[in-house]
Amino acid sequence: MSKTMKRIAVLLITTLIAPAIVSFIPSVKSLTVAEVKAAEAKSKLIKTSATIGIQSSPEYISIENYNENAKYTFSSADKKIATVNEYGMVRGIAKGKTKIKVTETLGGEKKEIGTLSVNVVNAKIDPKEVEIGLNGYGYVPIAYINYEAKYSLKSADSKIVAINEYGTLEGKKLGKTTVSVTETYKGKTRKLGSCTIKVINSRLATKQTEIPVAGTTYCDLLVDCINSKATYTCKSSDKSIVSVDEYGNIFGLKEGTADVTISETYNKKTRKLGTVKVKVVGSSIEAEYSNIELGVNSSTSLTDIVYIKNYIWEAYYSCESEDESIVKVEEVESDWGSKYTNLIGKALGSTKLTIYENYNGTKRKVGTVTVTVKDFPVTGLELYTYDFLEVDGKYTRKYYLGEDYKSDSLRYYINLSPYNATTPVTYETSDETIVKVDETGVVTPVKEGKATITITCGSYSVSFVAEITTYSDTLDEADW
The missing domain is CATH 2.60.40.10 (Immunoglobulins)
Structure with missing residues (x-):
């Protein structure tokens, strides 16, 4: 064979056979950081020893990096000393020491993840x-x-x-x-x-305490070793900051500090127990809650998303957005006349909100939070079935002609995953001559009959039967 022919033969072998050989070599998958961490996060016991009493409060075995796909079994080395049930609850039977072995079964593989040393003692x-x-x-x-x-x-x-x-x-x-x-x-x-x-004799339980504006504490809570046959009275050094009523209720009126003097009357003799400094503090936003997230094209109440420490129920909380093209602020009046502040995520990005407290005619700055508007795609949709009756295998809800359902949007009857999903929700009726539903999920009964309402979010949907009827004072069993 000539050199030229040999070269051609080698080239053919390399071209045709080599790929086939390579295909038999197993490929090596590169793991993501999350997969590596998951592999390293092995299940283990949080506690490895415990002391419990005979027939006393049980000990519950806690597992770190608990795997929901695995099965955990528990066994006691000596059931005469301590027993353990299928949920990992350990109960003392007799004085002594024993061990509880914990085993994890995952994908057919069974391994011991730890042992709890139990010491059972007498009371x-x-x-x-x-x-x-x-x-x-x-x-x-x-x-x-x-x-x-x-x-x-x-x-x-x-x-x-x-x-x-x-x-x-x-x-x-x-x-x-x-x-x-x-x-x-x-x-x-x-x-x-x-x-x-x-x-x-009774004595002061503390020398100082703290209550919020519009908050309350009680005289009895400031006294230790109370005499049940005595009466206790409190007196404030500054009634504009702290007031006390005849029943011993102590009220915080505004920010500041006042001295509350407590006295005890027993057997017609009165003695002074001492003075407690009561500090009245206003609402605030703690650093750990100063960064929040909001879904794009979604809206939520300010007080639902921002944690306000020492929140005053009687106050109205408002805010100002640094950039309303990212987060828009709306003041809304509820059906019962009270006001609340609504936040709307308009565009992806971050901005700051300055929050104010409006109370007793005074507007006070509470603090500032950073809001990041993000996209949260939906991963699940469920119907809150406890608000519906199941009739012939279908979920059904009654609506009455002439009733106003403007404040009863269907959005309140579904559960989105995640809860702040930004994927649009749509509502559709199978027969608009019987019942209508608008883009916000508000249902309007038209005439008696039945129609199917379908709620859709992304690739997920749920449906129920809307039964339209005339209201009657006599309710049948299905109405309850």
């Missing part, structure tokens, strides 16, 4: 000393209490501390005594020990 008194008020009430603190056991309490001096049939302690006079506790469980009785109980 005990903790702390060993407590204080209660004169004519006040309290309890002996029992840790790891056994809810299937019976506890008996005995006071060393019932003239100082009395105990009722429910185990409640009552401070009878100033002083100190001990209360011993025994536990009876499964026919066996054991002593838990004793707790020292001090009966003291």
Whole structure:
């Protein structure tokens, strides 16, 4: 064979056979950052040890990086000490130690993801000393209490501390005594020990507190170890900032600080407990809530999307947009006469909103937030079926001739995923001679009959039967 022919043969082999050989070599897929992180995020136990009581509050096994596609099983090494159910709830049975093994099954592969070491202990008194008020009430603190056991309490001096049939302690006079506790469980009785109980006069629970403008606190909340047979009065040093009524309600009127003096009257004797500084604070926007997102071509109420700390229910919150071509602000009056502020995402981008509080004739700047207008494509659409009756396998809703449904848009009866999806929602009726529905989802009954209304968002749609009827004072079962 000549050199020329050999070269042609080699070229043919390279051209025809090499691609076939390469096709048998497995390809290597390049993973995205998200896929790499998902692979690295292995399931594991958040806690690896726990102490619980016998027949006490259970321990729930928590799994970090829980995989919804996996099945988790739990098994106890010694069920006589602790049991675990299919949901990972661990309950103490007897004093001792054991281990709970947790296994994950995913795609046919089964692996152990961790072990919870469980220490089951007897109930005990903790702390060993407590204080209660004169004519006040309290309890002996029992840790790891056994809810299937019976506890008996005995006071060393019932003239100082009395105990009722429910185990409640009552401070009878100033002083100190001990209360011993025994536990009876499964026919066996054991002593838990004793707790020292001090009966003291009431005192201030705090030296200072904070309430919002138009907010309320109570005199009793500022007193510790309350005497149930005494009366408490409060007096404000500045009634323009803090006012107090005859029932001990403390009201914040405007920003500032006032001293509230608290006194106790018992057995016709009055004594001053002390003074609490009450700071009245206005509404504000915290830094972590200063950046929000709004869907393009969507609208929402200002107070639905912006978190305002110390929000005043009686106030009206307004705002100004730095760029109304991105976020437009509308003032809307509701059907019941109150005003609210609506935000409309007009175009993609970011702008700032300055928020104001209008209260008692005063307009005050609350803060500034940055709003980013984005596109949120719809990924799901559902009908809130609990607002409908199911008749012959179809969801049905009654509408009455002559009724006004302007404030009852169908938009309130669907659930979009995500909730702020920006994909347009459309509404269509199968028969406009029976019922009409406009572009906002408002239904108008025309005449008696039935028609199908279809709600569509992107590639998703739901439908229901609108039954138009004349209102009657007599309701049948289907109307309830």
